[in-house]
Amino acid sequence: MNTLTIGSRTLELDKDGYLVDLNDWSTDVANVLAAAETLELTADHWEILELLRGFYAEFQLCPATRPLIKYTALKLGPEKGNSLHLNKLFNGTPAKLAAKLAGLPRPTNCL
């Protein structure tokens, strides 16, 4: 079992590094998970992570790349809701990596 240690807390991760319990998530957790991916979270990242958590709360599922782009365009406008912006932020795999950092399960329809 993979684990993630933050201060005195030890959190369970699945084999792909996603949080097992969604309730374990916090901004600290996101920062540590991002560091493991050699990523430093900026305001642009946080905006997408929050958006993604909103998506999950609304639809109870984690979007694949296309719906993520569509949803981002809908909520933040086309200058952010495009594959270039999202790929740049999340090392080329926005749906998978953003979901991981947002504490969500692996996207179900990402084959």
Place this chain on the structure above:
Amino acid sequence: MSKSLLVISRQAPWSGPSAREALDIVLAGGAFDLPIGLLFMDDGVFQLAPHQDAKAVQQKDLSANLQALGLFGVDDVFACSHSLAERGLATPGSAEPLDSDAITQLIDRYDQVITL
């Protein structure tokens, strides 16, 4: 041009895996830009009933998932009006009601059909 696919979902939401599987096929197809349609028929129209509570039976919220169809590029969502009337359900806002003749034509229009 990829082949178009119609998925007919005709099982009630909490009776087994069929409703979930039908939706998964549609969402996966939509995410890959496949021309895809979804028709609710028979007990499948119960998936469209309002105010369901998936948590009461420890299930994932299928109704919430259905609201994401548009974002997954699935705009052709239909419901069998005969099945709705038979079950005393109002016409749902999220699906276009079709009578039997219209469903015959719908099936005709798609290259492939999967009925679950």
Place this chain on the structure above:
Amino acid sequence: MSTLHVVSHSPFTDSRLASCLRVCGTEDAILLCGDGAYGLHNAALHTKGLKVFVLAEDMQARNVTLPDWADSLDYAGFVQLSIDYDKVNTWL
């Protein structure tokens, strides 16, 4: 486009055949297999004027008599039929 509808449930306990008949087009055909073979006892199937096929072995196993308005076939015939129609809709 023509569709071959495959029904494998008895119409006397299940709504598949009834629903199928409701939405069948005039060019379509119905193939009965498994307990679907009991559908030959169902008068509604005949009145629609559709082509009806039944898998011979499933019919024999159940001692269902072949009426003059239906045809029986083996698995090779089933495969040929799947090719002859534009698509196959299996009522799972």
